[in-house]
Amino acid sequence: MDSLESLFSLRGHVGLVTGASSGLGVECAHALALAGADVALVARRAERLETHARELSERYGVRTVAIAADVAVEADIDKAFTAARERLGDIDILINNAGVSPTGRAERFRRELWDNALAVNLTAPMMLSQRVASGLIEAKKTGRIINMVSIYAAVASSVYKLSAYCATKAGLANLTRQLAVEWAPYGILVNAIAPGWIPTEGTEGGIAKPGNQERMELFTPMARLGRPDEIRGAVIFLASAASSYVTGSVLSVDGGYQAW
Ligand SMILES: NC(=O)c1ccc[n+]([C@@H]2O[C@H](COP(=O)([O-])OP(=O)(O)OC[C@H]3O[C@@H](n4cnc5c(N)ncnc54)[C@H](OP(=O)(O)O)[C@@H]3O)[C@@H](O)[C@H]2O)c1
Incomplete structure (x- = not known):
């Protein structure tokens, strides 16, 4: 690995x-x-998926496919996995990023919100990882799985009432370690990324509430929120040859939040 290309390229x-x-x-x-x-x-x-898929193909000259699926539904997981494989070939990089973060006081947290968080944040990554890993093991190929966890996989939230989120992200972080151990012999490396506060469609409403952004900046050593594109480097690192001896790790992308 003596060139940037051989370290970081994901061609093929x-x-x-x-x-x-x-x-x-x-x-x-x-x-x-x-x-x-x-x-x-x-x-x-x-529609959103189609737009992003088209943009990526045009900009980077790669093949893309947009697949509408609800990852809380097992039949949809099968549909997505099969459609992706039929259109693009064996999947050797899986990013379990879909997530929900319902809020509500723990003493009256609604069961349906809890169940959905469990289905989307924890069960779906397990189901998809199983399918990808069995395909790779059967084909005798190596691969990468990256699970999107959170600072709240390791600590509780001082800003929001997030019992289901904290529980499922902590579960996903330790599932990452267990899958890493079980699949290391097959060359399937399993890691997680733990972002701090980054404004997105899912988070901007909460960040906009009075005082929240100030508190987040105060708790973060770098004293600012992240930008969505600041996740890219961690993704390329964990998907590429650059991380060939890294498995079972949780990489923080949080401006230092977990450092103190
Ligand atoms: N932004 C942050 O500050 C932050 C910090 C730590 C961790 N994270 C994690 O990063 C991930 C992405 O969050 P985000 O901030 O980018 O929020 P977002 O903009 O709300 O994105 C969430 C994504 O999950 C998808 N999704 C939700 N339920 C789904 C379902 N049942 N089936 C299929 N897809 C589903 C949504 O797509 P559809 O609605 O189209 O299905 C959407 O694309 C999450 O796992 C989140 O926990 C974010």
């Missing part, structure tokens, strides 16, 4: 990104395409 690889219709998922898809991978974009909002 096929990625699948969930939650690629907005926010960090779009950035993950950009990162893969920028490094040369073909990309399947998965989420529920078909």
Whole structure:
């Protein structure tokens, strides 16, 4: 690995990104395409996916496919996995990014919100990882799985009432470690990215509430929120040869939030 190209290029690889219709998922898809991978974009909002997929193909000259699917529904997970494989070939980079962050006081947190958070944030990554890993093991190919967790995988939230989110992200962080251990013998490396506060469609409403942004900046050593595109470097690193001896790790992209 003596050139930048051999360290970071993803040419010849096929990625699948969930939650690629907005926010960090779009950035993950950009990162893969920028490094040369073909990309399947998965989420529920078909039109958004089509727009992003077209843009990536035009800008980076890679193949893309937009697949509308609800990752909380197992039949949709199968549909997305099969459609991506049929259109682009064996998936060897999976980014489990789709996520929901329902808020509500713990003592009256609604069961349906809890169940949906569990389905989207934890069960779906497991189901998709199973499918991708079994395909790779059968084909005797190596691969990468990247799970989008959060600072709230490691600590509780001082800003929001986020019991389901904290529980499912913590579960996903430790699932990352377990899958890394079980699949290391097959060359399937499993890591997580833990972003701090980054304005996206999913977070900007909360950030805009009086006092929240100031508190977030105060708690963050770099004293600012992140930009969505600041996730790209971590994605390319964890998907590429540059991280060939990295598995079971949680990479913080949080302006230093977890450092103190
Ligand atoms: N932004 C931050 O500050 C931050 C910090 C830490 C971690 N994260 C994590 O980063 C990930 C992306 O969040 P974001 O901030 O980019 O929020 P976002 O803009 O709201 O994106 C969430 C994505 O998840 C998809 N999604 C939600 N439910 C789904 C379902 N049932 N089936 C398929 N897709 C579904 C949404 O697509 P559709 O609605 O089209 O289905 C959307 O593309 C999440 O896992 C989040 O927990 C974000």
